[in-house]
Amino acid sequence: MKTGFWQVTFAVLRKDMLAEMRSRELLSVMGLFALLSVIIFSFALELDREARETAISGVIWVTVAFASIIGLNRSMNSEREQGNFDALLLAPVDRSALFLGKFLGNFLVVLLVGLVLLPLGTLLYNITLIQPWVLLILVLGIFGLSSIGTLLAAMTAQTRARDALLSIAMLPIVLPVLLAAVRATTSIISNEPIENWITWPQILLVVDLIYLVLCFFTFGFVIEE
């Protein structure tokens, strides 16, 4: 008998979260990287307030993107090295459910890093980042990053160059997501009227959905063996 789709999804998610809670392997590395990145940017760009307003969203998103690449690499590599992935593939379950479980796990971890970045950025750059709209953009942007990232990490984990290849393969493809997210964040923190930037969250949502559907259906091809 086949285990139900959502049952599998949540089993994988629960396993990832439990492992993460006990080892804190991903969060410690990603968190430290994010902290360092924001600090380095903040003294590399000792800028006046206006310039900071335009720079901060770029800083936040570059940091989130690279942190997610680090996290995705580690999460997939440990899955491979410890043989867990082979066991998952042996199980008589839906491959797309595996994708959804891994995706949700990665999404939550990266989102947590993103949520830590907002108060940190607010502190270091003296610009209020903790706003409902910024939070929404953060969720949407990380959603897109994680779906493409989960698919590509599953792919590159099986290649020779691994870590290096994931960043090369992932960054150009997530560019539409990053572009929309950066533009929206910049507009929001400079208090522009909503009709000026509302198209960006809309574009982000559409791109997210397209990517999710594409990844959902192609994941099965990536991990078959």
Added chain:
Amino acid sequence: MAQAKAKDIAQEPTATPSLLRILTLVTVLGVVVALVFALVIAGTDIEQGEVQRIFYVHMPAFFGAFVAFGATVLGGVMYLWKRDPKWDRLAVAGVEVGFALALINLITGSIWARPIWNTWWTWDPRLTSEAIMVLTYAAYMMLRAGIDNVDTRRRFASVYGILAFATVLLVLFIIRVRDDTIHPTVVGNSPQNAQGSFAATSGVVGALMVGLLVWGLIVPVTLMWYRIRLENMLDWVNRKKMEVLSA
């Protein structure tokens, strides 16, 4: 798995088929005719002068890249569905030919921009997105090179080739979304701040049509055909090598 192996047999290389020979001749002649149209028949642009003629190669080359990358998507989808390596050969051919045409597009654009925009390169949304597109397909080639197992390589390349097309669409649509581009729009109205426009007379339209036919269709199809044959030959040689080694 056994079925996939059986299908893996590449065809023994054949002599160049006569249709391909004819097509090659047509391509060479077509490039010459397109150049005559672009350099002689089309009138000189009043505002931009002779340099505007580069447009008759510039825009059709992007169209050709679009066709080639489209073939990659088709090849990718069909490979994942049928698992016949011939579709993967189409996908590789599409990427490499499209990559070359996109480079032609970038280089001609750069040469045009030097006198018109007074710079070789600017971080304009369309230029940036096109550069990203070229890098994505460079990543495709690196991904292929990074995988040893043939079946895995084909599968991954198919998936990535489908995803990569998102960047091609980004190049096409970015002008509609970001109004701060200075790149002129060819189809539809140019944004207010576009520098250098394309007003059409009959000679211009003729040169553009011939250019589109040659650079946008005949050149990519011919090159891709050669590339597919080359990839087939590679697969065949590799299989022979394996046979000899295992004997």
